[in-house]
Each structure stands twice: as structure tokens, then as C-alpha cells.
Amino acid sequence: MLEGYRIEGRRAAEIAASVERAVGSGDLEPGQLLPPMRELATDLGVNPNTVAAAYRVLRERGVIETAGRRGSRVRPRPATTGRESVRVDVPEGVRNVASGNPDPALLPSLAKAFAAAAELADREPVLYGDDPVEPELARIARGRLDADGVPKGPLAVASGSLDAIERVLAVHLKPGDTVAVEDPGWGSLLDLIPALGLRTVPVGVDDDGPLPDDVRRALDSGARALIVTDRVQNPTGAVVGSARARALRSVLRQHPEILLIEDDHGFGIVDLPLHPLAGTTRHWAFVRSVAKAYGPDLRLAGLTGDELTVDRVRGRQRLGAGWVSRLMQRAVVRLWSDGAVDPAAVAATYAARRDLLIRALAGHGVQAHGRSGLNVWIPVPDETGAVARLLHAGWAVAPGARFRTSSPPGIRVTTSTLTETEAAPLAAAVATAVGPGPTRSYV
Secondary structure: OOOOOOOOOOOHHHHHHHHHHHHHHOOOOOOOEOOOHHHHHHHHOOOHHHHHHHHHHHHHOOOEEEOHHHOEEEOOOOOHHHHHOOOOOOOOOOEEOOOOOOOHHHOOOOHHHHHHHHHHHHHOOOOOOOOOOOHHHHHHHHHHHHHOOOOOOOEEEEOOHHHHHHHHHHHHOOOOOEEEEEEOOOHHHHHHHHHOOOEEEEEEEEOOEEOHHHHHHHHHOOOOEEEEEOOOOOOOOOOOOHHHHHHHHHHHHOOOOOEEEEEOOOOOOOOOOOOOOOOOOOEEEEEEEOHHHHOOOOOOEEEEEOHHHHHHHHHHHHOOOOOOOHHHHHHHHHHHHOOOOOHHHHHHHHHHHHHHHHHHHHHOOOOOEOOOOOEEEEEOOOHHHHHHHHHHOOEEOEEHHHOOOOOOOEEEEEOOOOOHHHHHHHHHHHHHHOOOOOOOOOO
């Protein structure tokens, strides 16, 4: 039996709760081996099937993991713990260019949209059993997807892109499966995958998106899913162009059984064309969030995909959150209908601010990436040193370790609110910060 802790219970739910309490209190530690099912059943005086059911519940909740004959263990703490700590505290008086946030001045007012949605809700309240997707939202979203060449498919609504991606992964993959992800890539996604009990295999990225040879190697090695950012890749700003899309489709056709997830991260703030990969594989999902263009607190993302994938997502959603508030969906419809955001104008503003910094950096001989979106990615030889020197110079940037697994060091600079007078001094500070210095690793 376990040292210092005795698992208790006669029913599967009681046994599972006993283990979960011990994990929460620290009596059972990450990686600790649990008793074999038959041994625990004998100790508790219950049928082995009861213990098997308890362990199954614990696996589904992400508390334990099972590796065949090697037994069941308490799962390691999700990787999010370490990655979340890779942040910079911004002292008073230091300019924060690390946030990754859109410019609040470019976000639309929400008051009228929500007032109109509330008035409609008073006249036509949404009740249990009603359609989880606002019909007008589905109509407008589908029309835009059609215009961008995204294949036909049913529509679901999730609470943001990460929620949509999590749901798609959960309905197709099992713990231990491998997911091919961009490196550098979205830090929250790099946290999510191990938190689901999945493994990551990195795929290199250039200004045109994922590298086809890296994708081929990842899929040939057994990856069960691939996640691609079509536009405004975070942190590099990469955009999948037509030639890269053709090359990636060629690779995907050789692996029709893998799950493809596309995140159109720049929806509403980019004027570069979309070149979707959707439909190349049997199972696929295409995600668009309104957060960047309309406000991060609007937790709403549209999701389309093959019928099986969307049906599974909606079915699982019914057992949890149920649906994303139709009040919020109606407010988004009003924002769309009123033309509250001019994507071309917003994209041009963000592009001008990015280009200011990229040109200024080029004047100092510093390479930077930023084809689209809110950020500029700058490779550096010494990440920790660059972050510390810039902080000392009055600039808070995001450490690249937040966005990397095995790719070289870098820093991310958010240019969404950068002014013309700031670009030159920031570039000079970056040039000084990335100069020769003692090599260290960011912790």
C-alpha cells in the first residue's frame, strides 16, 4: 500500500474521490505509483471491476495516467506551471511592450451592441433546449467562411479559440497521443497540450508558417494531430501563403487520418488572404475568435469542421457548459451587422506600427519577424540577458521561453500601441541588449 496514505471507499466514486483528495492535499505526489487494481481491490474488499471503474474516472479527469503493465501513476503537474512563470514583472515607469494585447483604442464600443442584444433577449428569451448557436451568427459566419474558401461544415460556438481547440483535441485523442505544434508558437497552447495528457512534437516556423519538411517528419513519426495558425501567428506574425499552403496540403494528403486544427488567429485584424488547409484530411476543425478585433473579454469563437468532429464537440459541450451565451452571440451579430470594426483599417494601423519597429531594427542590423498582427519576434543569442538589459533600459518585453520548446532563443515585442516616437529608442535599446554578453538560459 502507499506510504503515509490509505485509499478508502467501497464504490468507484468513493475510491476516485479518495485519490483525488490525496492528490489535492499533496499526500499523493506527481509521479507516485498507485497500487495495482487487483491489489487495491483485495485491500478494500471490493470487486476489481470497481477499482477499474475508479481508475477510469481518475484518468478521464486527468488525475492519473496509465501505462499498461507499468501501472497507474499520479499525473505530473501540467507544464503550464513552469511556462506561466516565464513572465516579466513590469515596474512602475517601465514601458510594457510584452502584453500581446490589442490596442484598446482600436476596439469597438460594446454598449449599444449589448443593449440591443438584451432588448432582443427580453422579447425572445433563450431557454433550455434551444439551439446553442444564434441563427444569424451562423448565417454571417458561414458566409464569411465560404468567401474565404473554408469547406462546408456544421458550426459550433466555443468560449474562445483555446476552448475550441481543447474540445476538438479531447473528442479525438487519448492521453499519450502526440500533437505536432508550431515552435515558436502560442504559449497557452503549448501549456494546454500536456495538461490534456498529450505529447508535443515541435514543427519549425518561418514567415510563411509551418515548415513542410518538419510537418512531414512529425506526421511520419506518428503525430495524431497537427495545429496550424493560418494568419497572425503568435509570436512570429507568420501567414500561410498560397505556395506554403499547397506544400502543406501535399504533406497532409499522405496522412489523411490525422486530425487537422486550423486557428485563424488574425480574424478581423488582417488584410492578407486566407489559404485554408481544411478538408485535406478526414477530420478537421477551423477556428475563428472575435477576441483580437472586438475585445479579449468577448469569449467567443466560431468552430466549423467535419460533421463527426463538430457533432462530438457539441455533444460534449451539452454535458458541461451547455452553450456560449446567446446574449453574447447576439451582441457579436450586432457588432458585425453595424460594421463596428473595419478590418482593413485596423490591419493597416497595426502593420504601420510593426513596420516602424522592424525598419528601425534593420537600421541597427537586427533581424526581426512580423508579417502580420500585433507582435514582432526578434531572435537573440541570450534571452535572459536581453530581457534584463531591456528592462533596465525601461522596456518590458516578453521572454521567448514562453513560446518555445526547442527553437532558438528570442524575445517578443508587442507593437499594437507603439508610437512613432517610441520606435527608434526601442530599436536602439534592443540593438544594445542583444549585443555580446554572458550566455545564460531563461528560468
